[in-house]
Amino acid sequence: MARLANKTAVITGGTTGIGFESAKVFIAEGAQVMITGRNEARLAEAVEALGPKAIGLKANAQSLTDIDLLTTKVEQKFGQLDILFANAGVAKRAVFREITEAQFDEEIAINLKGLFFTVQKLEPLMKNGSSIILNTTTLAQTAIPGEMIYSASKAAVRSLARSLSMELLDRQIRVNAVAPGPIDTPIWAKMELPPEIAEKVLQRTPIGRFGKPEEVAKVVLFLASDDSSYILGEEILVDGGWANL
Numbered sequence: 001m002a003r004l005a006n007k008t009a010v011i012t013g014g015t016t017g018i019g020f021e022s023a024k025v026f027i028a029e030g031a032q033v034m035i036t037g038r039n040e041a042r043l044a045e046a047v048e049a050l051g052p053k054a055i056g057l058k059a060n061a062q063s064l065t066d067i068d069l070l071t072t073k074v075e076q077k078f079g080q081l082d083i084l085f086a087n088a089g090v091a092k093r094a095v096f097r098e099i100t101e102a103q104f105d106e107e108i109a110i111n112l113k114g115l116f117f118t119v120q121k122l123e124p125l126m127k128n129g130s131s132i133i134l135n136t137t138t139l140a141q142t143a144i145p146g147e148m149i150y151s152a153s154k155a156a157v158r159s160l161a162r163s164l165s166m167e168l169l170d171r172q173i174r175v176n177a178v179a180p181g182p183i184d185t186p187i188w189a190k191m192e193l194p195p196e197i198a199e200k201v202l203q204r205t206p207i208g209r210f211g212k213p214e215e216v217a218k219v220v221l222f223l224a225s226d227d228s229s230y231i232l233g234e235e236i237l238v239d240g241g242w243a244n245l
């Protein structure tokens, strides 16, 4: 029996990387999936690749208007929701002494504020006993230069996994987080890092390689499914030993 048979899921930022691989796994396990993204071409390509069990919606995770649109679309297409993977996020490289207010605001608006309101607005559509997964990062427990605001935004998201899980106990909605380490996705190219930084990240990773997005997606599937029915407020590291070794 497929682990997500007849389930409905939303994945924010599902057009590439971890979100896209999670959509693939969810669909393979029987779910219908709605993915979001900002870039229309990437969205169309992803929906095409995922096939008929996928629906795409162009929605910016930092816009409350777009989050309302997402809520309306979920209600129209699915009625109710079994799984929310709040995954959309950006990592901007900026060192402490050079961080501007605009950079600070953008990263917090997408990674923290947008995520919070996505959960708040979709929660009424979520079934009792459903599952919410938040995407954090191993960097919320460690540090690398130039990722201070990113790490802080995700540390706040880790905290939300606990608080939301507590507040949603009345409906037995479980909220957990997945904390990836360095995973080989387009986010690295978007950061426009000097090449030596990627090399340093690799050297710093105990397992000696970048992770694959499908290695994170398998853990997201576990948290989305009933296999994790007694786990709540937890964060699972998928980081090649980055935080622990």
Ligand SMILES: NC(=O)c1ccc[n+]([C@@H]2O[C@H](COP(=O)([O-])OP(=O)(O)OC[C@H]3O[C@@H](n4cnc5c(N)ncnc54)[C@H](OP(=O)(O)O)[C@@H]3O)[C@@H](O)[C@H]2O)c1
Residues within 6 Å of the ligand: 012, 013, 014, 015, 016, 017, 018, 019, 036, 037, 038, 039, 040, 042, 059, 060, 061, 062, 087, 088, 089, 090, 091, 110, 135, 136, 137, 138, 179, 180, 181, 182, 183, 184, 185, 186, 187, 188, 190, 213
């Ligand atoms: N890769 C890593 O090493 C790593 C490590 C730790 C945590 N993570 C977290 O994993 C999540 C997914 O990242 P990824 O590595 O898979 O990177 P990615 O390939 O760049 O995927 C990011 C996804 O989020 C979407 N997105 C970004 N900003 C958005 C916004 N404002 N509104 C709607 N969609 C938005 C992107 O769509 P568009 O292209 O259309 O904007 C894309 O679908 C992020 O939250 C990231 O912080 C990644």
